Amino acid sequence: MVHNIYQGMGLSRVVNASGRVTKLGVSTISDRVASAAVAGAQSYVVIDDLIDRAGKMIATHTGAEDACPTSCASAAIAMSVAGLITKGKWTAVARMPDSTGMANEIVLQKGHSIDYGAPMPTMIRLGGGVPVEVGTANEVHPEDIEEAITDKTVALLYVKSHHCVQKGMVGIEAMRDIAHRHGLPFVVDAAAEEDFRKYIALGADLVCYSGAKALEATTSGFVCGKEELIGYVKKQYRGIGRAMKVGKEQITGLLEALGQYEEIDHEARAEINKEAAGYLVEKIEAISGLRATLIQDEAGRAIWRCRVAIDQAAPNVRKTMYQVNEELRKGDPTIWARTEFLNLGMIDFDPRPLVQGDKELIVGKLEKIMGE
């Protein structure tokens, strides 16, 4: 059995059927991205120049005027907020995240105020912003957004994510129009999205992305958008951005991953993953006591997963989904399914991060758990 570096440290091997989640290390990089990261780490460079140059290079992949590499999407959000509050003023940058007395409010819909592993309002506050959540968790009206806008408002934030409440929210175009009608920047958090051009093309002024999710880059992120606003964001590296420093090797890895992403046949990969999800559905459905179905990603991305629940009609089922999930995680390798719907008695297997042999291992482990 091939041991990875973490096993060498006495840690369990992870079967990641969860997806691109921070809890498990998000994604793994290809040799190509790894080589670029190593090369980046082995030379000096004027970091300000690297950030400017990388920003322009990222911009060409997104259709934006400019971009700024960051350590992750969370840093991109916090630095964007700080940038929009400080608007290029050095003294203001140095004061962040204390924005007392300044226009500092970020309006977002209540159903977008999510926890993606950390709370969205925390990232806004980290950048000196005050989150203004409008509407209710399941319903927001355009008027809720309109009437929340005051002279303290600096931007409207739209979060595109499967974590968000999908029903009853104001659509992205409508929210963009409200922002622009009030002369305010429209910011989109598209951290886990796979389309790096869509939101810029839609007229967003700043868009935040994660590097390690869809791009499978080194741990990184970026914000792209209007040149003037990106300038405000970059200035944060002399303020709060220092605590979110992006390394030169993270940047070279990110740039390589952007090139790599455009060469990947995504449709073929989605098809392979759909087949893998189908394999899991077929094998798990055959296990007495379990039901399995093929589902598509809640945010409508081309991601297929295998959803598993207890078969209440089966005889002699003594286990709950909570117990099944707990037993999957026990031992080495430790198996991690998605548990967003565990409260409803369901777990999901995302086949994308699985390596050879993992599918069979999951089925074997479930057979053992249900047979006990």
Ligand SMILES: *Cc1c(COP(=O)(O)O)cnc(C)c1O
């Ligand atoms: C993952 C995620 C983030 C944070 O991305 P990091 O790169 O891990 O900081 C922010 N927003 C959404 C919607 C996410 O899915």
